[in-house]
Amino acid sequence: MSRPIRDLIAVLVLAAVAVVLFFLFPTNLALLTRIVAVMLLVLSLDLVTGFAGVATLGHAALFGAGAYAAGIAAAKFGITDPLLMLAIGAVAGSVAGALSSLVILRGHGLSQLVLSIAVVQLAHEAANKLSAWTGGSDGLSGIAPSALLGMFRFDLFGRTAFIMAVVMLLLVFVILRVVVRSPFGMLCRGIKQDPTRVRAMGAPVYSTLVKMYAIAGAVAGLGGALSAIATKVVGLDSLSFNLSAEALVMLVLGGTGKLFGAMLGALVFVWFEDRISAINPFHWLTVVGVLLVAVVLFAPNGLTGAAEAIWKRLRRARS
Amino acid sequence: MQTVLSIAADSLAYGMVLFIISIGLSVTMGLMKVVNLAHGAFAMIGGYIACYATQQLGLPFGVGIVAAVVGTVLIGIPLERFLYRRIYGAPELTQVLMTIGITFIIIGIANFALGPTLKTIPLPSQLQGPVDLGFRSIAAHKLFAVAVGLVVAAALWFIVERTPFGVRLRASVDDAAMAGALGVRTKMVYAVSFALAIGLAALGGVVGAQLLPIEPYYALHYMVTFLVVVSVGGAGSITGALIAALLLGAVQTTGRYIMPEYGEFFFYLAVIEVVAVFPHGLMGRSK
Numbered sequence: 001m002s003r004p005i006r007d008l009i010a011v012l013v014l015a016a017v018a019v020v021l022f023f024l025f026p027t028n029l030a031l032l033t034r035i036v037a038v039m040l041l042v043l044s045l046d047l048v049t050g051f052a053g054v055a056t057l058g059h060a061a062l063f064g065a066g067a068y069a070a071g072i073a074a075a076k077f078g079i080t081d082p083l084l085m086l087a088i089g090a091v092a093g094s095v096a097g098a099l100s101s102l103v104i105l106r107g108h109g110l111s112q113l114v115l116s117i118a119v120v121q122l123a124h125e126a127a128n129k130l131s132a133w134t135g136g137s138d139g140l141s142g143i144a145p146s147a148l149l150g151m152f153r154f155d156l157f158g159r160t161a162f163i164m165a166v167v168m169l170l171l172v173f174v175i176l177r178v179v180v181r182s183p184f185g186m187l188c189r190g191i192k193q194d195p196t197r198v199r200a201m202g203a204p205v206y207s208t209l210v211k212m213y214a215i216a217g218a219v220a221g222l223g224g225a226l227s228a229i230a231t232k233v234v235g236l237d238s239l240s241f242n243l244s245a246e247a248l249v250m251l252v253l254g255g256t257g258k259l260f261g262a263m264l265g266a267l268v269f270v271w272f273e274d275r276i277s278a279i280n281p282f283h284w285l286t287v288v289g290v291l292l293v294a295v296v297l298f299a300p301n302g303l304t305g306a307a308e309a310i311w312k313r314l315r316r317a318r319s
Numbered sequence: 320m321q322t323v324l325s326i327a328a329d330s331l332a333y334g335m336v337l338f339i340i341s342i343g344l345s346v347t348m349g350l351m352k353v354v355n356l357a358h359g360a361f362a363m364i365g366g367y368i369a370c371y372a373t374q375q376l377g378l379p380f381g382v383g384i385v386a387a388v389v390g391t392v393l394i395g396i397p398l399e400r401f402l403y404r405r406i407y408g409a410p411e412l413t414q415v416l417m418t419i420g421i422t423f424i425i426i427g428i429a430n431f432a433l434g435p436t437l438k439t440i441p442l443p444s445q446l447q448g449p450v451d452l453g454f455r456s457i458a459a460h461k462l463f464a465v466a467v468g469l470v471v472a473a474a475l476w477f478i479v480e481r482t483p484f485g486v487r488l489r490a491s492v493d494d495a496a497m498a499g500a501l502g503v504r505t506k507m508v509y510a511v512s513f514a515l516a517i518g519l520a521a522l523g524g525v526v527g528a529q530l531l532p533i534e535p536y537y538a539l540h541y542m543v544t545f546l547v548v549v550s551v552g553g554a555g556s557i558t559g560a561l562i563a564a565l566l567l568g569a570v571q572t573t574g575r576y577i578m579p580e581y582g583e584f585f586f587y588l589a590v591i592e593v594v595a596v597f598p599h600g601l602m603g604r605s606k
Contacts (some may be wrong), residue, residue: 055411109411111598114550118590119379125584292420
């Protein structure tokens, strides 16, 4: 099968899954919309960690930048058009990504992790201090997005928000498929495998990674803006170390370096989190811990990697 | 003047506690190249054991400390054997995930078994109340923390620089394969260093319990702080960790006294500046 056809099938499958979920769980659309927002964050993390090999524990900084930018635009400047808010979120995330990468890329290994943590914590403290703009620890409220395209109001059940979220996710998915296959995407993979060699070939390492960070920032910012529109509040937790660590867990659970892996990881993680933490949040923590250890020991390529391995074995057994 | 002295005394005590706990992490990271995010969890386990020993069993404080160190090491050894040994030499991402997973499990179990409340470790009468230093009085337990920190630093320096074990340890750090070929049992060296590291974490957890209170989320709250100390100091360097712990302790304490409304803002700003300028830490060696 040629690539465009395979991509078309992938998009159709995603759309079909979304339609099934829409009719299967009509009362859980708010949760499903949140899952899409988190998927965008994890996709963004996959771009820098899975494709470009930058280890980061501070990726929520970009998600939070998008969420706060869209939220502040709506609550303080009266920009309530949802598409415009999404665009503002994407731009803010992209700028935050490019700026933070200038710092994060200075480190390697441990120092890179520590720098990324310091960036998200710094953003968190700044948002807490600037409470006149961000609402501080109470969260930013007063976000009232107007009707989508002037026609579809954001209803109580979250139908409009969910449909908008899914359409946006499909668009982002197609664009990212193109990006990761482009020469630029291949260069990023090369940097992940051996930065010294890429530099020796004459390709710029630092500026390529900054560009990748800017793209990833736009995706994460879009996710943040989406969550601001759908929930109508922005809390400090959207800018937290915890969310960053969780995003990494989701990515590894699904499988790094694969767009489907990022989305599957977010879906499984947030869904189960919602179910289990309703019973007891500490049980959830234990479950995630056991899951992480198990994934590292037994399925280092995540759920999608394990599925691929089983699929291959089945095919071999048949032939 | 009074405030300056208070800040200095608190910074010193807090920095020393940070040092006692972080130096173990620095050893694991410098020697075994393992980003052990569960290090704080071991300090927390030490605190819980000491609390149990002193409050439930009524043992004296000194025995509580020993019990905490021994108990934590006994819990840690099987973890080293079955989980950590598999991630030696693995990419950072794998190590981060595995050790965050271990941290989550320990937090979940601690909360389930012991409840979410703060635990206190009663101090013996000698460590309660202030000690008069002539120009100023200072809480006795803080002086105790400083003394323990100094003893730990001196003892570690002696072990690493002056004993046969230290020679093997340094050889394994420099070139594990070569050291192994020359007859050093590197697996044994790793296991002993790991035990030493988490024993120190447990010690720091008990000694610092007045400043870093013991509760289930301890492991997550201070994880970043310990990691930052090691990264700023340079992995594997005793002097580096000492300088970094005192420096960051001072920044954090001063920030809390003078500008509490900014929270940790200046702490992380300082971290970014230091690490961006010295990516290998203040005293770290470049690879």
